[in-house]
Amino acid sequence: KQEVTQIPAALSVPEGENLVLNCSFTDSAIYNLQWFRQDPGKGLTSLLLIQSSQREQTSGRLNASLDKSSGRSTLYIAASQPGDSATYLCAVDNTDKLIFGTGTRLQVFP
Amino acid sequence: GAGVSQTPSNKVTEKGKYVELRCDPISGHTALYWYRQSLGQGPEFLIYFQGTGAADDSGLPNDRFFAVRPEGSVSTLKIQRTERGDSAVYLCASSLGEGLTTDTQYFGPGTRLTVL
Numbered sequence: 001k002q003e004v005t006q007i008p009a010a011l012s013v014p015e016g017e018n019l020v021l022n023c024s025f026t027d028s029a030i031y032n033l034q035w036f037r038q039d040p041g042k043g044l045t046s047l048l049l050i051q052s053s054q055r056e057q058t059s060g061r062l063n064a065s066l067d068k069s070s071g072r073s074t075l076y077i078a079a080s081q082p083g084d085s086a087t088y089l090c091a092v093d094n095t096d097k098l099i100f101g102t103g104t105r106l107q108v109f110p
Numbered sequence: 111g112a113g114v115s116q117t118p119s120n121k122v123t124e125k126g127k128y129v130e131l132r133c134d135p136i137s138g139h140t141a142l143y144w145y146r147q148s149l150g151q152g153p154e155f156l157i158y159f160q161g162t163g164a165a166d167d168s169g170l171p172n173d174r175f176f177a178v179r180p181e182g183s184v185s186t187l188k189i190q191r192t193e194r195g196d197s198a199v200y201l202c203a204s205s206l207g208e209g210l211t212t213d214t215q216y217f218g219p220g221t222r223l224t225v226l
Contacts, residue, residue, distance in 0.1 A: 004152070031213075032212070032213075034214070034215075036217075042219060042220075043114075043201060043217040043218050043219040043220050044153070044201070044203075044217040045217075046214050046215070046216065046217075049212065049214050051212060089152055089153075091152070091153075093213075095166070096141075096158055096165065096166065097143065097155040097158055097166060097169070098143075098145075098153070098155065098203075098215060099155070100152030100153050100154070101152050102150070102151055102152050103152055
């Protein structure tokens with residue numbers, strides 16, 4: 001059974017810092033891995049999707065890497081801003097459904 | 111509309127009542143998913159439709175939960191004899207459903223269900 005774990009559960013940093021959020025999964029037979037952002041009381045916004053054959057994806061200040069063999073992904077946020085404050089969720093897709101981690105709650109203060 | 115919409119945004123009901131939650135997917139998306147998110151947790155899969163049929167309903171917790179998508183577009187999640195433990199945010203997502211590794215799921219804002 002696929003299990004997804006995210007570390008840390010919460011993170012509070014000053015503006016401008018570079019951040020790394022970690023995601024690990026137990027079954028490497030995945031179609032893809034996605035990183036989502038969730039603001040309080042809101043739905044999920046897809047940030048990056050990494051196909052199983054890819055090693056990384058970049059979008060603006062965000063970079064996500066995937067190491068399928070070790071069951072790990074990292075989300076790197078460069079030059080963090082207060083507007084980045086949200087919960088970040090990692091999800092793996094291995095049977096046409098997403099299996100989510102519990103998320104990392106990020107607070108970036110000015 | 112441009113995105114996935116869900117109605118109502120909030121639903122408060124009493125224990126034992128019946129509720130229906132509606133999802134309008136992105137036009138042209140053949141795949142539709144329901145998830146449930148409890149406080150402080152990630153979303154948990156409930157059911158997945160490909161067209162009108164339920165391709166995977168393994169996440170439905172028990173037979174009080176049922177979902178339909180009769181015309182392959184709008185879906186309704188139905189919960190009978192609600193219990194306090196059913197309180198959660200119910201999220202709907204849709205995707206192109208082409209079975210590609212690039213198939214991104216797009217989520218609606220969710221329905222917050224509170225069972226008193």
